[in-house]
Amino acid sequence: MSLHNKPIRWGIIGLGNIAHKFAKDILTIKDAQLYAVASRSQEKANSFAKEYQVIKAYNTYEALANDSNIDAVYIATPHALHKENTLLCLKKGIAVLCEKPFAMNFEEVEEMIACAKANNTLLMEALWTYFLPHYQYVLSLLKDKTYGNILKIESDFGFYRDFNDDARLFKKALGGGSLLDIGIYPIFTALSTIGEPESIKANATFFDNGVDSSCQMVFNYENNTKAHLKSSLVEDLPTEAIFYCEKATIKINRMFHMPTTVSIIVNEKEIIKDFGYSTIGYNFETIHFNNLIREGKKESDIMTFDFSKILIRTLDKVRKIIHLHY
Structure with a gap:
């Protein structure tokens, strides 16, 4: 079904502080709809859904990923979970906007990009500053x-x-x-x-x-x-x-x-x-991502895969110098 004449239906995985900011700004975008949210807590999901007029509230990330009505997912979980949550959605063919840092290290980022390409699905790191x-x-x-x-x-x-x-x-x-x-x-x-x-x-x-x-x-x-x-x-x-x-x-x-x-x-x-x-300010990256979906693109021309790889590779280099190991 063409997405040119209907809103992009969004899901959010992980309902912490940044998810609230993202949700508030989605409400300002006329051709986007916050359709579903997921938390490990049903009570938290229900509360979030009520606050932002969300149709579906799930208590597992897997349930959200299995909802075929979702066009795009915003990953707002802690850094260490980004790869796992991103792969879950990409393998279902859902476009993923994953909060920065993309993942914990270069190897994880490469795996995420490879999965996006294998599933011919849009993936982008959500470094919102780039789009302001x-x-x-x-x-x-x-x-x-x-x-x-x-x-x-x-x-x-x-x-x-x-x-x-x-x-x-x-x-x-x-x-x-x-x-x-x-x-x-x-x-x-x-x-x-x-x-x-x-x-x-x-x-x-x-x-x-x-x-x-x-x-x-x-x-x-x-x-x-x-x-x-x-x-x-x-x-x-x-x-x-x-x-x-x-x-x-x-x-x-x-x-x-x-x-x-x-x-x-x-x-x-x-x-x-x-x-x-x-x-x-989160609306700017979201509008860009919506446009990528509508144009059938699988990679951003601003927040490119190459730039995300340079960014995580640099973070890895700094971590090595200061002896910070996860």
Whole structure:
């Protein structure tokens, strides 16, 4: 049946905080419908379904994957479950938008991509920042060299949280810690603008349970260009992305990874560009994904398989340097 004349019917697997944000933004998309949700708890699934006018509420992920009415699934489970949950849906021929990080390591990502190709089914990593208008604007400035070449990048993401061994963010078995959860964003800024570094320096601090509490990285490129990157769960950081170019400084302001403003600083004069956001921001990647489905595509031309592989390979390299093992 053609999807051109009817809404894309979505399912969500895993109903934590990020699933709520995703669901709120689906409600703003006129040609998309949140059709089904799944949790290990029927009570949680029912509550979520009631809040967002969802038709089906399942207490197993398998039951959702077996619903033939679903066109696309958003995987919002903890990192360590991404591969398993993605493969479950791909093997049923359901298009998968899987939350970042795509999986725990390069080998898992390769397996997911291979499964998508074997089943001729759309798969994409949900790194929402890539699709936000302010980030696309900055990418266009940098690509066109509007202000010359990039000389240096500074990008960080950090906030303080009381340690809680029971919380997903701090649980090693679920892929917790600063690097995979939030360090991926500063790394993304470097990879999406300059590419893979020639070499990496990194050091980290750790909680007693072996999860990284902070990570500092320097990506080295040719012509002495550097990207200074940091993530932390033990201090509040500016959470900005700053690109020092030959003729100007481009700064994505606080909470650079989500809807925000961009400053262009030339000769100490700052111009701030506001993008008039009215949503949380998850709608942009969802609209892109919907369009891919309607066009019959099996891979995004923005968040490509190659880029997802570069991203996870870089995370693996940093983990090796700081001796972080899962």
